[in-house]
Amino acid sequence: MRITQRKLEKSFGENMMSHCLLKTTLAAAVFAAAAFTVSAANPFADVDDSSWAYQAVSQLSDQGVVDGYPDGTFRGDKNVSRYEMSQIIARLMAKENMLNASQKATVDKLAGEYADELKSLGVRVAELEKKTGHINTITELRVQDVLRYDNVYKDSKSKHDELSLRVRLNTIANVNDRTTVYSQLETYMSMNGKDVFQPNKYGYDSNGNRYERNGYGDGDFHMNRLWATYQFGPKQTDFTNRPFGPSKNLIGIGQFPVKMGVTGYTYDGQFKGIVAQFGDYVEGGHLTVAYGRATDINYDYTGPMVRGIPLLDSGSNKGLTSAILDAGKNNPKIQAMQKQLTDGVKASVTAGVKDWVAKQYASTGTMPSKAAISAYTAAYTEKATNAAITKAANMLAAQNGMYVKNGYYYPMGQDVTESWGEDEDVPVAYASYIYRKPQQWEFHAYGMTAVGPIGKICRAYGFAGAYYVTPQWHVQGEFVKNVRRLPLNNERPYSFNYGLHYGTADVLKAGSYELGLDYIYSQAGTYFGGSSNDIVDQYMGHVYKNWHGMKNVPAYIADVMEDKADGTYSPNKNYGGAKFFLAKASFVPMRGLQIEADYGFNAKDMGGRKMDNMFMLRATAYIK
Structure with missing residues (x-):
């Protein structure tokens, strides 16, 4: 009997959650077996x-x-x-x-x-x-299975399964009793032939064309972290039983990790720059100040804010004008514009070809061949069509109050513009104060601001905390406010999340586990492009892989343009962002191996449009 692909998909693809669970659990079992063999050796x-x-x-x-x-x-x-x-x-x-x-x-x-x-x-x-x-060296192996979305909304969802292996080679070198050097080599490998998402994988040339950066291909290693710290003040002597060097009064330089808040939902990535820490980050209070460039940025989402969106077509890629004309095909105003442009192109081509034929006959005394006339007609039609689209771009920009410069639309206005092809890492100044009593409570207060043009749309402060009601039960919460008023929704956006968790999963303690439920509410403009969780990242920073022929368009821009094209836009409607629940479970079956499962559900954007549920499963092994 011949089994078709459709039958296979029906038999095995109806429940993606069980599909992910089977594959990643199998990978986890392999990790567990390998780890057990190592630890059980005489x-x-x-x-x-x-x-x-x-x-x-x-x-x-x-x-x-x-x-x-x-x-x-x-x-x-x-x-x-x-x-x-x-x-x-x-x-x-x-x-x-x-x-x-x-x-x-x-x-x-x-x-x-x-x-x-x-x-x-x-x-x-x-x-x-x-x-x-x-x-000290620590090798980290992570197998992850997650749904990746080309379109996350339930009414038009498009997704695929991403199964990948991430390898991190960490080295901690205690040069002396005050100086430590840290490095982390990282690579991703696809395990099912699908492209693996990495925040820094793609760059853009001066024309806005996307390309893959060196070192970020499948199986290629790149340096994710490399920084050195010096411990100042009274010499610390109580860190010899830990591999990470001193924890008090540090200054550092290089590419180092920065995590905002307890969860890192808003930002969890790397800075290239300098950092100073006063106090002990393990217990008690410590103040951290840092300046550098934020490198783990979801650039498909953040780039168009300041680099602009092309209005005209370029090769096989559609420009914003063509996309809006296609999106508004049911809008009488757009239809009238389309007809006006189409009729104008036809009239221009007819007149242009007729004039060319007459000139050819006058100069040669013979009529051009049918092939010559056909070739000239095609070239003239392309020229007339491009002129019509340019005219349409100007008309749409004028109607919608869009700021346009050099053929690009800038959604954040004329004060926030940069050229494509420049350094894509965002200059940032950051400061935080954290007071921590492990397994009891902790409090965070922090502020950050982008430097340069992006600073006009990104300046935020936040608070976060966690409290252990009992040794097992703990609650956590965070609040972030962007003090810049954004043109997107004409507001100073904010986000918050809170959750209830039971247990604590400690990768060094076999049998430990944690169950939790978080609620996340994030208005557009408070997601800074690099989250600690792939589900959160996709909800808060969703990008359409294909929107009416345009590639990689942030949802917060496309949805506004869609409504304007349909004639349903309202300044009172909120666009972008996300609000959803995230259920989390983590288990440590043996020392050095952690298995995690996350499930995002009941997700909507700020306009109430429903998003699809997401499932993610991962297994991480640490080998020292």
Whole structure:
């Protein structure tokens, strides 16, 4: 029996959620199996699995207390020297915050007994670190399955399934006891042949044409982060049991991460620039100030705000004028304009060809051939059509109060214009104050402003917080206000989100989990182009991949143009933005492996237009 593609889609494609769940769960199972194999391996070659000492040795090895000998053996039958014993005690002292009261008392007694050896060891270790430093590496593997939308609205939705692998190679190098260098190499790989979304993947040339940046192709590595910090003030000595270096009083330079608020829904990406932090970011209060360029920007969404939208056609790409004429085909005013332009083109072509034939006959004494007349007619028709579209662009701009310059429409007005092909990273100044008591509560206050022309539409402040009502239940909330009045809806937009969560998923604690439900309300103009969540990113920053022949048009612009073309535009109607619920679940089946599932539902834009529900599943493994 011949099975058609339509039958296959009906059998297997009706429920995308179960489809995503099956594939990503399978990937997670592979991760889990690999991770289990690594952690279950015998840490010392000469300790038999059935030995009574195996569990004790494995536990000590996993905690980093006992390393064994260079040849991979434990040599349990060999007497331990006082120096070797002092090494074990030193490691236990470094993990003091992980020990219970009884264990701490034992370690204190041992430290007194081996004081001389510990002192000698401390000197020797310090000298070694000064010469060679210390390097930690963490490899992050993430498999993700998510729906990607060409059109997110339920009445015209268009989507595909994106299954991808992201690999991040993180290196933390403690150059000395004050200086640390961080780097992160990153690559994405498609696992089902679909293009993988990356915020920085595409750039635009001086004509506004899209191209793929070097280093962002499938399987290509690029440097996502590279920055160095210096710890100033009193020397910090309580960070030796963590791989990330000092946490107090830091200055840094390079490309570093910046996350706004508790969730990072509004922005979670990288800055290229400088940063200074006063206080401890782990616990207590700390003030951070940063200046640089925000790099993780959804440029398809933000670029047209200041770079403009072409009014005329270019090759196979439609311009805004043609798109509006097509969108308004049911509007009598647009129909009348279309007829006027079409009749004008026909009359111009008829007169132009007739005049050309007459001139040819007068100069040669013979009539041009049919082929010559046909070729001239086609060329003249194209020329007349382009002139008609240019005329239509001027008419539409005048009717709708659009600011037009050099053939581009600028939706944010004449004060917010830049040329295509310039540096696409946005200059930003940022400051935040955070006070944190881990697993109890935290409070954030922050402000940011874009620098240059974009600063005229982007200057915001926000507050965020989380509070643990019980050790398991916690609530969180955020508020962001853009103080710039935007022409889009003639308002100073704001956004907020709040949620209730149970449990805490800690990738270092096997069996930990978290369940949560958030409500997100985001007016157009408070999404800054790079969210921590792919579902949030698509709802708040939706881009039409094809709108009446135009490629990659932000919904907040297209929807306004659509209503103006239809004659249904109202200045009292809000456009763009999103309001929706986001259900989240996260589980750590084993140390170093986290599985997450997110579901966005009951989503609408600010005008009440319904968006499709979204599902995302991911599994992330951390290998150290």
